[in-house]
Amino acid sequence: MKQTSQNKFPTVEVGKTVTIPIPSVDRGKEDARNVLGVVLEKTEEGFYKQGTKRGTINTLFTRNRFQECKETIINISDVPDIELSLRETSTKDSMFGGQGFIKCNCNKRYNSKMCKCKILNILYNSKCHKATTCNNK
Structure with missing residues (x-):
């Protein structure tokens, strides 16, 4: 099973642009389903630290929780030195005020x-x- 998972979700290099899905409880109905991010670092245990144009996301992600983009859209230098949750990132990107009406x-x-x-x-x-x-x- 571990080998199948590694084949389906290969490792992503630091600096690659990724899309991170936002759970439905963390976003409004009209908000985007994904947020663009960049891989900031990979831990020895296989977890990934992500950053967005709004700041660094304060949780670590396993490889199956995001997808790699083919093109580079965000660079590591675009990530400000602010730590946010995924919900806060989604709310800041929202045109409608985020999760709560x-x-x-x-x-x-x-x-x-x-x-x-x-x-x-x-x-x-x-x-x-x-x-x-x-x-x-």
Whole structure:
């Protein structure tokens, strides 16, 4: 089994660009499914340290958790000296705010300055205001 795994997932050299899948619990529905990274180092145990344009990912990856790209897109010099989780990296790359959606729970019909959507200046969605009419919509 180990030999089959090594044949299916050959080692990746340091400096190669890779794609790292983001688990569905760590990203929003509209967010990208993968993040581009670069191999920063390989440990003796066979784990890989990855970096992205946002920073270094704070977890080590086994070879079966990422795929090597054919072309070089990111260099090691492009990785800033910041340590982030995979979820934080996904959130920073997101156009929609990341994994969690923001919604308000206003129960008033008047124009409230306490409305979370109004304060953050985001568009209302179908979960806002619980089906009551509101002047903030």
